[in-house]
Amino acid sequence: MTAVSTVAIAGSGVAGLAAAIQLAKAGVEVEVFEAEPELSERGSGISLQGNALRVFDALGVWEQAQAAGFAFEGLTLRAPGPGAPVVAELPDVKTGGPDYPAGMGMPRAALAGILLTHAQSVGVRVRFGARVTGADATATAVAVAVNDEPAGRFDLLIGADGLHSTVRRLIGITTEPQPTGMGIWRAFVSRPTEVVRSELYYGGPMYIAGYTPTGEDSMYAFLVGTAQDRFSVSDRHAAQLMSEESQAYHGPWESIRADLAAGAHVNYTWFTQHIVAEPWNRGRVVVIGDAAHSCPPTIAQGAAQGLEDAAVLAELLIDRDAVDQQLWDAFHARRLPRARAVVEASVQLGQWQIDGDREADAGGLIFGIAQQMAQPA
Incomplete structure (x- = not known):
């Protein structure tokens, strides 16, 4: 017996669809409400570490993700200037364990398509152009409104609706993403054959320049x-x-x-950071993923943390027979310290760059977080 039989999810990003897949596989009736009119085909790429790939395997999409992305080991550091000299070749911690590569790049649109297709194949209902606008919770259910119209009663509402989460606001959580002082250009471009892993350039006029391969013919640059x-x-x-x-x-x-000169699509965003203090739920409504926490991609753990949120929450809902305080205590104990560690370390790495702190032990901080992430969530 599961703790829930019907679940509504706001948002069709990686966290929302991951939760939907795991719950639907266990026989839970799941409906996903996505505010956008359709699945976006735009965007650049995404960097995924081993702990994210481990969740893909649990979801049943690892083979498809592997075929659509570009797996790699290690990290190359280069210096600016003529010839782009290689400064160091660094190994990566296999945060997903020995069965998965240390890292992988993927086109964001490809990942979104894989998760959506798999979710629908296991019985998840997905509605586009459907923004959650109301959540009236009682001790036993949540009445959900979509586009200001009643959409049904559910045992649980999961807010996986991103940085500017409507669900977060609806349940009275006032924490909002704050700018860190950094901005990023991203472009989806072709992959030169010599690029076989992520490469970063430190120094020069920018804080960081880099690129990650996302396929045989593609990569994203930033x-x-x-x-x-x-x-x-x-x-x-x-x-x-x-x-x-x-x-x-x-x-x-x-x-x-x-x-870029030939017309590659470019987008620009600011880095943000936030973490909702415990609890992430208000009764039978809970926020996960970017709705609960965000950080600069300096450690490339943002998507992984959202996937872990989804996996842990689904596991608890499937293995227990009640949505009670014990369930929420277990969820927060497993997720809040881990997500906070990633947010704080990611922000610290960026701040060291802003401050020009050349004495900072960036490598030690990154390695320490990687060692934590190598332990299953």
């Missing part, structure tokens, strides 16, 4: 600098600005700039 108001520039101007700000970086960046 530049991290001081946060600026770049949100209203045209696509063409955005590509021009990213190209100009990458001039100090060479090697594969020559190919990246050629793709």
